[in-house]
Amino acid sequence: MALPAQEQKHAFVHAQFERIAAKYDLTNDVISFGMHRFWKERAVQILLKNAQNTTNPQNRSYLDVCCGTGDLSLRIASKLKDQDSVTGLDFSGNMLSCAASRLDKAGDVISCKVSFVEGDAQNLPFQQDQFDGAIISFGLRNLTDLPRGIAEMTRVVKPGGLVLNLDLGEAQGPIFAPLFALHFDVIVPMIGAIVQNDRSAYTYLPESRTTYPKPAGISKIFEESGLVDVKHIALAGGSVALHTGRVP
Numbered sequence: 001m002a003l004p005a006q007e008q009k010h011a012f013v014h015a016q017f018e019r020i021a022a023k024y025d026l027t028n029d030v031i032s033f034g035m036h037r038f039w040k041e042r043a044v045q046i047l048l049k050n051a052q053n054t055t056n057p058q059n060r061s062y063l064d065v066c067c068g069t070g071d072l073s074l075r076i077a078s079k080l081k082d083q084d085s086v087t088g089l090d091f092s093g094n095m096l097s098c099a100a101s102r103l104d105k106a107g108d109v110i111s112c113k114v115s116f117v118e119g120d121a122q123n124l125p126f127q128q129d130q131f132d133g134a135i136i137s138f139g140l141r142n143l144t145d146l147p148r149g150i151a152e153m154t155r156v157v158k159p160g161g162l163v164l165n166l167d168l169g170e171a172q173g174p175i176f177a178p179l180f181a182l183h184f185d186v187i188v189p190m191i192g193a194i195v196q197n198d199r200s201a202y203t204y205l206p207e208s209r210t211t212y213p214k215p216a217g218i219s220k221i222f223e224e225s226g227l228v229d230v231k232h233i234a235l236a237g238g239s240v241a242l243h244t245g246r247v248p
């Protein structure tokens, strides 16, 4: 399958997530062997630890960009207090419907305010310096304009707050790297075909990896957006990359 041309990518990606929303969580667990939970926990720890050190511990507010079914938003929310808030943003109405039902089912585990907003990550409908931190997980790769996505997150985070990106990295090692490529390029589309009955969506996933920058390229995008103290943490043998940068 050919990757969509740049001008068609937005509509292509939107249609794809509208289609796979209902079984997205199940497929995510299967293709990552449930490991996405640990990577997200690590990212949330870093996001919240920073706020304890640098900002007013009252009324903390966080943004989860490309929130999908709200998994990460609710992980953040479960660690916050009543007066805090989490906003999840996504452009897929179907993914957001799944997020809303997850929130309904979460019950007493969540005491802070959680809201889900439909919008474009490249044109965030929020004010400058509105949030204490912003995170995007497995979303950046899907944007038509990646630097614009990071620049928007940087704009809406207060000085001292963190911007985080969790996404694919570069698998390392003579055995692990080819194994990872086999899993991602061959097994993942097969899992997509079985679980989702949608091989094309999960063929796009490995193909999107070919145009997504390597970790050093993502660090550069962070720096060019004006973020400082930019760090790359390699997870899962390098196959997953967590980037952090601070708004000066």
Ligand SMILES: C[S@@+](CC[C@H](N)C(=O)[O-])C[C@H]1O[C@@H](n2cnc3c(N)ncnc32)[C@H](O)[C@@H]1O
Residues within 6 Å of the ligand: 013, 014, 017, 028, 065, 066, 067, 068, 069, 070, 071, 072, 089, 090, 091, 092, 095, 119, 120, 121, 122, 136, 137, 138, 139, 142, 143, 144
């Ligand atoms: C792979 S899912 C990741 C969902 C979630 N963050 C997670 O880690 O499980 C990518 C999400 O990005 C959303 N997305 C892609 N491009 C977007 C855009 N331009 N604006 C807002 N959301 C977008 C999709 O609708 C989808 O829900």
